[in-house]
Amino acid sequence: MGRSPCCEKAHTNKGAWTKEEDQRLTDYIRIHGEGCWRSLPKAAGLLRCGKSCRLRWINYLRPNLKRGNFTEQEDDLIIQVHSLLGNKWSLIAARLPGRTDNEIKNYWNTHIKRKLLSRGIDPQTHRPLNQATTNKNTHTELDFRSVSANPSLAFKFNEFQIKAKAEPVEEGNSSSSGMTTDEEQQQQDKIPSDEQELDLELSIGVSPFGRKNNYTTGVSTANSTEYKPLFDDRDLGFPGQASICLCRRLGLQTSENCSNCRNSNGLNRCC
DNA sequence: AAAGCAGACAACCGCCTAGAG
DNA sequence: ACTCTAGGCGGTTGTCTGCTT
Numbered sequence: 001m002g003r004s005p006c007c008e009k010a011h012t013n014k015g016a017w018t019k020e021e022d023q024r025l026t027d028y029i030r031i032h033g034e035g036c037w038r039s040l041p042k043a044a045g046l047l048r049c050g051k052s053c054r055l056r057w058i059n060y061l062r063p064n065l066k067r068g069n070f071t072e073q074e075d076d077l078i079i080q081v082h083s084l085l086g087n088k089w090s091l092i093a094a095r096l097p098g099r100t101d102n103e104i105k106n107y108w109n110t111h112i113k114r115k116l117l118s119r120g121i122d123p124q125t126h127r128p129l130n131q132a133t134t135n136k137n138t139h140t141e142l143d144f145r146s147v148s149a150n151p152s153l154a155f156k157f158n159e160f161q162i163k164a165k166a167e168p169v170e171e172g173n174s175s176s177s178g179m180t181t182d183e184e185q186q187q188q189d190k191i192p193s194d195e196q197e198l199d200l201e202l203s204i205g206v207s208p209f210g211r212k213n214n215y216t217t218g219v220s221t222a223n224s225t226e227y228k229p230l231f232d233d234r235d236l237g238f239p240g241q242a243s244i245c246l247c248r249r250l251g252l253q254t255s256e257n258c259s260n261c262r263n264s265n266g267l268n269r270c271c
Numbered sequence: 272a273a274a275g276c277a278g279a280c281a282a283c284c285g286c287c288t289a290g291a292g
Numbered sequence: 293a294c295t296c297t298a299g300g301c302g303g304t305t306g307t308c309t310g311c312t313t
Contacts, residue, residue, distance in 0.1 A: 014282085014283075015281095015282075015283095015306085015307085016281075016282080016307080016308090017281090017282090035299095036298085037298075037299070038297085038298060038299090049283090050298085050299090051283085051284090051298095051299085051300095052282075052283075054299075054300085055281090055282065055283080056281090056282085059281075059282085060281080087302065087303090088301090088302090089301075089302065090300080090301060090302085101300095101301075101302085102280085102281080102282085102302095103280080103281095105302075105303085106279070106280050106281085107279090107280090109279095109280095110278065110279055110280080111279090
């Protein structure tokens with residue numbers, strides 16, 4: 001038995017949206033708000049799939065979207081957060097107000113990938129290209145889905161605060177990169193200093209605050225490890241959006257340019 | 272001026288998860 | 293405990309646009 005289609009495909013428009021469709025969707029959401037995407041097209045008089053409406057709204061019609069070129073600062077932030085989270089576009093987008101996950105994903109694939117390659121850096125591992133083939137799994141990409149879906153894994157994260165970069169998540173002695181500990185150490189020793197700056201000590205654990213989907217970061221210093229929620233939708237103006245504030249941890253000395261670090265009074269609130 | 276090509280990005284597809292029943 | 297559904301996400305595709313030949 002196959003998967004049931006998300007909508008009646010025979011009577012839905014596909015392809016580019018017309019101005020009239022945009023207007024209908026915008027008007028409807030202004031009056032009724034977001035949500036119930038499945039029934040929205042019919043209610044709004046649109047011959048579109050609910051998913052398509054949601055995507056159009058989120059990626060194009062939603063207010064406060066920032067259009068236009070990415071700044072150098074945004075570039076750097078994307079690269080650094082990507083080095084921590086991997087292809088978690090929605091999480092990366094949560095750090096760039098006004099940018100969408102789709103926009104960042106496209107920008108990554110068309111600009112940043114090339115930029116990194118031209119610098120001799122592997123876009124997936126964030127390591128020098130000549131190391132990329134032997135060191136593919138040693139970056140700090142975190143599989144949040146597997147953590148949340150696997151209670152025993154979640155327990156491990158909670159109990160032991162496993163360091164994502166330094167130790168494999170699976171039990172046993174197999175290294176994720178297929179190298180021995182000594183070989184991995186040798187690879188680490190070869191990494192140029194500027195690369196190592198990106199290798200923040202990142203540990204994660206299930207949120208001690210008991211909020212759903214609040215994964216935490218642990219930032220180790222010489223004396224202690226500080227754990228903070230990675231995202232808390234209360235920190236943002238729009239509920240449901242995830243927030244990760246890493247600006248200090250990513251090396252920014254001030255939070256002046258991080259809108260998520262400032263409250264409505266312009267005061268620093270989370271760094 | 273026209274054809275071919277590459278880049279950019281909007282939109283779609285299919286999978287996954289959470290929550291309701 | 294199980295099934296079903298809606299929403300969300302990441303990967304991929306399609307189309308448009310601008311540049312080069």
